[in-house]
Amino acid sequence: MTMSASVAGSLAGRVPAGTPALRVAGLRKRYGDVVAVDGLDLTVAAGECFGLLGPNGAGKTTTIEICEGLTMPDEGIVEVLGRRWDEDEHALRERLGIQLQETQLAEKLTVEETVRLFRSFYARGREVDEVIDLVQLGEKRGARVGKLSGGQKQRLALACAMVGDPELLFLDEPTTGLDPQSRRQLWDLIVELRASGRSIVLTTHYMDEAEKLCDQVAIVDHGRVIALGSPRELIASLGAEHVVEFTAPSAAPGALTVQQLGALDGVQSAREHDGRWTLEVVELARAVPALLEELARRGLPLGELATHSATLEDVFVSLTGRQLRDG
Amino acid sequence: MAEPIRVPERDEPAPTRGTPLRAVTGARLPWRESSLAQLTLVRFREFIREPEAVFWTFLFPVVLAIGLGIAFRNKPADVIAVGVVGGSATADSLVARLTKAGGLKVIALADDGAARRALRTGEAALVAVTTPAGAVEYQFDDTRPEGRTARFLVDDAVQRGAGRRDPVRVAERKVQEKGSRYIDFVIPGLLGMNIMGGGIWGLAFAIVDARRKHLLKRLVSTPMRHAHYLVSFVFSRFAFLIVEVIVIVGSAVLLFGVPVRGSLVQLAVVCIVSSLGFGGLGLLISSRARTTEGVSGLTNLVMMPMWVLSGVFFSSTNFPAVAQPVIQALPLTATINALRATMLQGAGWDAVVMPMLVVLVWGVGSFVVALRIFRWR
Secondary structure: OOHHHHHOOOOOOOOOOOOOOEEEEEEEEEEOOEEEEEEEEEEEOOOOEEEEEOOOOOOHHHHHHHHOOOOOOOEEEEEEOOEOOOOOHHHHHOOEEEEOOOOOOOOOOEHHHHHHHHHHOOOOOOOHHHHHHHOOOHHHOOOEHHHOOHHHHHHHHHHHHHOOOOOEEEEEOOOOOOOHHHHHHHHHHHHHHHHOOOEEEEEEOOHHHHHHHOOEEEEEEOOEEEEEEOHHHHHHOOOOOEEEEEEOOOOOOOOOOHHHHHOOOOEEEEEEEOOEEEEEEOOHHHHHHHHHHHHHHHOOOOEEEEEEEOOHHHHHHHHHOOOOOOO | OOOOOOOOOOOOOOOOOOOOOOOOOOOOOOHHHOHHHHHHHHHHHHHHOOHHHHHHHHHHHHHHHHHHHHHOOOOOOOOEEEEEEOOOHHHHHHHHHHHHHOOEEEEEEOOHHHHHHHHHHOOOOEEEEEOOOOOEEEEEOOOOHHHHHHHHHHHHHHHHHOOOOOOOOOOOOOOOOOOOOHHHHHHHHHHHHHHHHHHHHHHHHHHHHHHHOOHHHHHHOOOOOHHHHHHHHHHHHHHHHHHHHHHHHHHHHHHHOOOOOOOHHHHHHHHHHHHHHHHHHHHHHOOOOOOHHHHHHHHHHHHHHHHHHOOOOOOHHHOOHHHHHHHHHOHHHHHHHHHHHHHOOOOOOHHHHHHHHHHHHHHHHHHHHHHHHOOOO
């Protein structure tokens, strides 16, 4: 694609060196009895793509909306591009691009009219036509927003977020509910934005999205950051490169125990849930034969053996004992 | 995240922003690309692309006026049906006398049962029953204007037939003046109602719908000036108002010959001021509601009493004197009074100053409160 050239443009000098794009400290927000954000700290370096990864209801949206200056925190500090929201909200908004999770843009306007409207709010920004082409809606320029597919609507939302030529983009679940092809198209766009030097903060509950897009990931659960690092670091923190899953009876005589499996050659740790076993494995070539041997020795049947490289999902499971999808 | 958090001092100089990136669209945007122009254009586009809205705003009042104009057109003086219970010579002579009198349609009725039925169904407004002694009994409902009119007409014919002579000689000259007909009365009422509906409903629905769809929140997450959003409604309202007033007043003048006796400038000022006033009310109504259902309830709560009380279809003076101070203080009453004074009486500015002050107080008051409590997010 020729996007890089057009997305790019030097961002040098926009933010003083060393100023983080976003700094959040001690953030707390409660709604009635529900604590949505419970003492959350984050630092996003300039030019970085930062992901808030967590299940639904983890407090991601509340956190990002506080960062966007749309929700007041009960406690805590938020600095966006080195500024606080109470200093000069208008000037700060000129420098941000925001995509909210549930915005329904006016259905009766066309794609071009919508982008032109958002362009008009910014003192400086990009050409409307150029942005529409960037998000590959050129053919839909004159189409009503109400007639667009889900993926096209999300790309239009992204166009509205980037038409002000922002230094920092907040994207709240940019690909939720999209088909795989639309997700990939959006990922490409976000990668391009990141490559052009913009800072990006996004929320997602897709671990593959966080792995693909983010330099840094904060895993959020119950309104707190429970792990922070690059996807690679987080996966490495498991101490295991692979995950082996299999089913075997857990109540039969001579059944397996977590301790025995954990002690097998090459196995880092083991978990069991309803007869489904999960082993975090350092070296597949040693662990699998050892497992098969152990099962054979006990005369236990083996079902559904599967292995995969460790992912952020496994990190989340290992930290919380729950699947991301379970919420 | 063990990094200690440094709390910046409040007066610590904010990091300065570096030289801006290439100005992508260089200098100031042309006016058409300004946010106020774009927001106003959005209002037009959303309105024009909603055919129902166009119908209800522009055509419905005309259709309603035509319907009312036909229903209440000035017919030749009504003929009133009266019944006479027959079977006797006196009855027959009464029938002959009433038939000659004019303005009455006489129905011969067989007996008392038929008489009661005729009264009950409204087939006859009055039933006359003769007695052998030569007296006449009138049976009628005196709460119905038709019944009372029939009583006078019948009695007049009966007494004259019996030889009554009137002591005073009277002359009659029949006059039908444009401006005093029902259609003349109702057109300013409909115009006022439309101005209210456009101001309140036009603002309230659009704003709450945008809030419900999180579009309002999305807009305020940009550097958009909040005032521009609200002013775009004012601009678009004025443009629609011009069309509304021309359509309604124009068709009233052309189709029914409704007079516009006062100055057009004064009529325009009354329309603009009242539109602003109702716009303020519309903003107040929409300032908190999150659902369109919620705002429709609120809108009806505000508008319904005014439809009834403010003299759209019949004079507001029909209500008891106790209620008059309240009724006269309603913005729709004030608007309609000013419109009627301007259109029908050809009154000057002094007649519209007070009503317009009333409307402005409502408008400005609601606007100030609305801005304080408005839910942008």
